[in-house]
Amino acid sequence: MTTSPTPSASPTPSASPTPSASPTPSSPAAPAPLTVDELVAQERRLTLRRFTYEDAWMLGSLLVELARERRSPVAIDIRRGAQQLFHCALPGSSADNDAWIDRKRRVVERYGQSSFLVGTRHRAKGTTFEESSRLDPDVYAAHGGSFPITVEGVGVIGSVTVSGLPQAEDHAMVVEALERFITA
Numbered sequence: 001m002t003t004s005p006t007p008s009a010s011p012t013p014s015a016s017p018t019p020s021a022s023p024t025p026s027s028p029a030a031p032a033p034l035t036v037d038e039l040v041a042q043e044r045r046l047t048l049r050r051f052t053y054e055d056a057w058m059l060g061s062l063l064v065e066l067a068r069e070r071r072s073p074v075a076i077d078i079r080r081g082a083q084q085l086f087h088c089a090l091p092g093s094s095a096d097n098d099a100w101i102d103r104k105r106r107v108v109e110r111y112g113q114s115s116f117l118v119g120t121r122h123r124a125k126g127t128t129f130e131e132s133s134r135l136d137p138d139v140y141a142a143h144g145g146s147f148p149i150t151v152e153g154v155g156v157i158g159s160v161t162v163s164g165l166p167q168a169e170d171h172a173m174v175v176e177a178l179e180r181f182i183t184a
Helices: 036-045 053-069 095-111 115-124 167-183
Strands: 075-080 083-089 146-151 155-163
Touching (some): 036 146, 053 167, 075 095, 095 146, 115 146, 146 167, 155 167
């Protein structure tokens, strides 16, 4: 199930993890920095009982709704294993966002943890993922925005990824959507 609204005439790439222009009035305030322990607790708390094709559509649609409300220029991707179950590129996003999605998703696939947690762990040790992972930075990016889809009794089965905002905001949008999805 893939959807892709018509891109705007002049997309503005904002896929880099550096801060972008000031948020729109409808955007929430930038999230406070999270510790490794807080990120680990998020992952434990956001374990799902199941994850079906319909669930992927519902979660993806929820992310699209959040992004549209905030006029966020993001791309959204949901995968189960190698299969893409949902993809949407909103106005203002670009092909660069899809490249960031792939790089962040590969971190989740390799480590079984959110891309933000993996990067935060390296920073907490006084280094960076790029310096100490020995992985190609053109293939892997430990920047916030990709989160493992974990099913109780099964483990990590896929990922949900957002790209287009600063990394902490990409991560926070995914977490907010998962929290809403679980309680719906």
